[in-house]
Structures are given as structure tokens and as C-alpha cells.
Amino acid sequence: MDRTDISLIALRRILRATELFGKELAQAAGLSPVQFRVLQLIAEKGISTPKAISVQMGVTQATVTALLDKLEKQGVLKRERSQVDRRQMNIVVTDKGFQTLADAPDPLQQRYVRKFEALKDWEKAQLIASLEKVAAMLDAHELDASPLLDVGDIKRHHQ
Amino acid sequence: MDRTDISLIALRRILRATELFGKELAQAAGLSPVQFRVLQLIAEKGISTPKAISVQMGVTQATVTALLDKLEKQGVLKRERSQVDRRQMNIVVTDKGFQTLADAPDPLQQRYVRKFEALKDWEKAQLIASLEKVAAMLDAHELDASPLLDVGDIKRHHQ
DNA sequence: CTTGTTGCTTCGACACTCTAAATAACGCGG
DNA sequence: CCGCGTTATTTAGAGTGTCGAAGCAACAAG
Numbered sequence: 001m002d003r004t005d006i007s008l009i010a011l012r013r014i015l016r017a018t019e020l021f022g023k024e025l026a027q028a029a030g031l032s033p034v035q036f037r038v039l040q041l042i043a044e045k046g047i048s049t050p051k052a053i054s055v056q057m058g059v060t061q062a063t064v065t066a067l068l069d070k071l072e073k074q075g076v077l078k079r080e081r082s083q084v085d086r087r088q089m090n091i092v093v094t095d096k097g098f099q100t101l102a103d104a105p106d107p108l109q110q111r112y113v114r115k116f117e118a119l120k121d122w123e124k125a126q127l128i129a130s131l132e133k134v135a136a137m138l139d140a141h142e143l144d145a146s147p148l149l150d151v152g153d154i155k156r157h158h159q
Numbered sequence: 160m161d162r163t164d165i166s167l168i169a170l171r172r173i174l175r176a177t178e179l180f181g182k183e184l185a186q187a188a189g190l191s192p193v194q195f196r197v198l199q200l201i202a203e204k205g206i207s208t209p210k211a212i213s214v215q216m217g218v219t220q221a222t223v224t225a226l227l228d229k230l231e232k233q234g235v236l237k238r239e240r241s242q243v244d245r246r247q248m249n250i251v252v253t254d255k256g257f258q259t260l261a262d263a264p265d266p267l268q269q270r271y272v273r274k275f276e277a278l279k280d281w282e283k284a285q286l287i288a289s290l291e292k293v294a295a296m297l298d299a300h301e302l303d304a305s306p307l308l309d310v311g312d313i314k315r316h317h318q
Numbered sequence: 319c320t321t322g323t324t325g326c327t328t329c330g331a332c333a334c335t336c337t338a339a340a341t342a343a344c345g346c347g348g
Numbered sequence: 349c350c351g352c353g354t355t356a357t358t359t360a361g362a363g364t365g366t367c368g369a370a371g372c373a374a375c376a377a378g
Contacts, residue, residue, distance in 0.1 A: 003283050004275050008268070010290035011173075017297040018174055020217045032335095032364065051325060058179045063366050065327055070364085087325045087374045108297060109167070115296040116163050123292075124162050130289030131169035133282075137274040138267060139176040191333065191366095210356060222335050224358055229333085246343045246356040 011134070021108035029104035031074075036104075038067050039076055043093045043101055049082075050089060076100050170293070180267035188263035190233075195263075197226050198235055202252045202260055208241075209248060235259050 026036035041056060042048045054064045068091065071077050076097030082088035093101075116124065185195035200215060201207045213223045227250065230236050235256030241247035252260075275283065 003287060004272055007275060007283070007287050007290055008271075010287065010294045011271075013294035013298050014170075014290070015174065015177055017294070018170075021297075023217060034365065049325080058182060059365085060367060061326065062328085062368080066365070085325085085375070089326070112167075112170075112293075112296050113163055116166060124166070126285065127289050127292065128162060128166050128169065130286050131166055131173070131293065133286065134271075134290070135169045135172035135176070137271050138180075139172050193334065208356080209358090218334085219336060220357065221337080221359080225334075244344070244356085248357070
């Protein structure tokens with residue numbers, strides 16, 4: 001087996017782990033995996049719009065509308081008509097929404113963060129260089145991704 | 160922004176790119192993303208069972224049954240009762256199934272493979288080391304993942 | 319104002335997912 | 349061999365996610 005295959009296997013392990021843990025995490029928060037990701041997205045940005053969410057997630061606006069309906073019904077976010085462009089809706093996370101995120105521990109990310117921070121400086125540097133190289137190899141569009149804040153950060157930022 | 164965040168952003172870019180491309184790829188094959196992944200999984204293993212698939216994908220067996228029903232109806236795989244344990248069904252990909260996979264180019268993986276193979280030897284080694292380190296940091300279960308075969312490999316293996 | 323565009327929602331149709339229950343086969347102790 | 353607990357799969361019914369097409373409101377350019 002050549003090294004290309006080996007690297008692909010490692011990549012797949014990463015994808016698989018994140019996907020499986022994502023399901024558990026959402027269950028813990030009492031949301032579906034997709035709903036949870038929407039909530040996370042908005043919390044990270046602080047504020048967002050249906051259009052922006054649909055682009056980031058690669059789904060249609062109709063889908064986003066349906067998801068927002070459910071999340072709003074659960075009281076974790078609310079819609080506010082934009083004042084600068086009244087076609088737009090500003091989506092903001094409610095206190096309950098932030099609480100939901102804060103109460104949902106992310107064992108995967110915590111594991112990762114803990115282990116990452118335990119690395120030596122040169123190991124961290126090398127890992128970052130490699131990850132960014134892979135990201136550049138995969139991601140043709142050079143999209144801007146916000147950091148994955150941990151729930152502590154989200155809460156602090158909100159307060 | 161500290162280096163932990165930076166590494167998480169890179170990781171997210173990787174996840175995002177693979178997810179979005181996965182949708183395109185499935186569309187090109189005339190299947191839903193989930194159906195395509197099931198077909199890929201079975202093709203890689205050569206043969207599988209509903210139980211094994213459900214574990215690998217992290218869904219219930221009932222879900223797998225529904226997916227297999229649709230894929231079988233489309234003629235890309237077929238079920239055969241196992242002779243050694245007649246409770247089990249062996250799932251095998253048909254010629255049409257292999258053709259479907261072969262006809263669906265994976266631009267993301269091709270991109271990655273091309274770029275990976277263009278790297279210098281020491282860069283490849285470093286990338287593999289980093290990816291495996293990250294995989295180990297995320298993946299608590301040390302699962303065995305098969306290589307992502309490219310469609311050429313699948314065809315060759317099948318013939 | 320008229321026209322074209324953009325942001326969002328509504329509607330109807332599928333696809334994915336789960337839980338609970340049913341069926342069938344295995345394997346073990348007696 | 350019999351019965352019983354376990355395992356593999358399927359069925360049935362309900363909720364969620366997804367899309368395309370159509371509709372509405374607001375912007376923007378002339």
C-alpha cells in the first residue's frame with residue numbers, strides 16, 4: 001500500500017470520527033445533528049442570515065427556513081428583520097440557545113484540544129502546517145472559516 | 160487567536176470541503192449522498208452485511224435496510240443470503256454498481272491525490288505523520304478503516 | 319414608475335432516520 | 349433433541365431534512 005493510500009486512510013479516520021461524534025453531541029443537546037450545526041454556526045458568527053447559512057452549509061434557502069422554524073420554535077434563536085435591508089432576516093441566538101450550547105459538552109473537540117495543547121511547540125507548529133496544507137489541497141475555494149469556539153468561549157463572548 | 164484555534168479552523172476547512180464535494184459527487188452518480196457512501200463502503204470491502212454497514216455508518220440497521228432497498232431496486236447491488244449463517248445477508252456490488260462508481264469522478268479526491276503525489280518525499284512523510292496524529296487524537300476507538308480506493312482500483316480489483 | 323434582481327417563505331414530494339415490534343436462525347445448557 | 353436467550357434482518361409508522369417551483373416583499377437601476 002503506497003503512501004497516498006495511507007494518507008487517505010488517516011483522512012477518512014478523521015472524517016469518520018468527527019461525523020460520529022457530531023451525532024452524539026447533537027443528541028446530548030436535544031437537537032438533531034443538522035439543527036445543532038446551524039445553531040453553532042450562528043453562535044460563532046454572532047449574527048447571521050438565512051442566505052449566509054444556506055451558502056455555508058451548501059443547502060438551499062428553503063431548507064434553512066425549515067430548520068430555523070424548528071429552532072425558533074424551541075426558543076434557541078430568534079429572527080429579527082434587518083433595518084438596513086428589510087428583505088433580510090437577522091438570526092440571533094437567544095440566551096437559551098447559548099445555554100444549550102454551553103450545556104452540550106463536545107467530548108471530541110475537548111479531547112482534541114487537550115491533546116493538542118499537550119504537544120510540544122514544534123509539534124503544534126508542524127501539525128498546523130500539515131493541516132493547512134491538506135485544507136488547501138482539498139478546499140479550492142479558499143473559504144473563510146471561523147474558528148470552532150469551544151462552549152466556554154461562546155459563553156464568555158456572549159456575556 | 161491561539162494556535163489551537165488555528166488548527167481547529169484548518170480542520171473545519173477540511174471537513175467542510177469533503178462534505179460539500181461529497182454532495183456533488185453523489186449527484187453526478189445519480190444517487191443521494193448517503194446512498195453513494197453505502198455503495199462506496201461495500202465496494203471497498205468487496206462484500207458486506209447490513210449489520211457491518213450500520214456500525215460503520217453509525218446508523219441503525221433499519222436505516223440500512225431502507226437504503227439497501229433503494230440501491231437494490233436501482234440494480235447497483237444485490238443481497239445474497241449467507242450460507243454459513245443464514246441470518247445474515249451478504250451485500251455485493253453488481254457490475255452496474257461498479258460502473259456507476261467508475262463513471263463518477265471524484266474531483267476532490269483526484270485533486271488531493273494529484274497534489275499529494277507532487278509533494279517531496281519528506282513532505283509526504285510529514286503529512287502522513289501529522290494526519291495520523293490527528294486521527295489518533297480524534298478517534299478513540301482505533302477503528303480499522305479501509306483505504307479509499309480510487310475508482311480505477313475498484314474496477315481493477317473487480318475484474 | 320417599471321422592470322429586473324434579491325432574500326425569504328410556502329408548498330408538495332422524496333429521502334433519511336429512528337423506535338418498536340416481528341421474523342428467522344444461531345448456539346448453548348440440559 | 350428442546351427450549352431459551354441472543355443475534356441479524358426486516359417491517360411499520362412517525363419525525364426530520366432536502367429539494368424545486370412558485371409566491372411575496374423589498375431593493376436598485378433606469
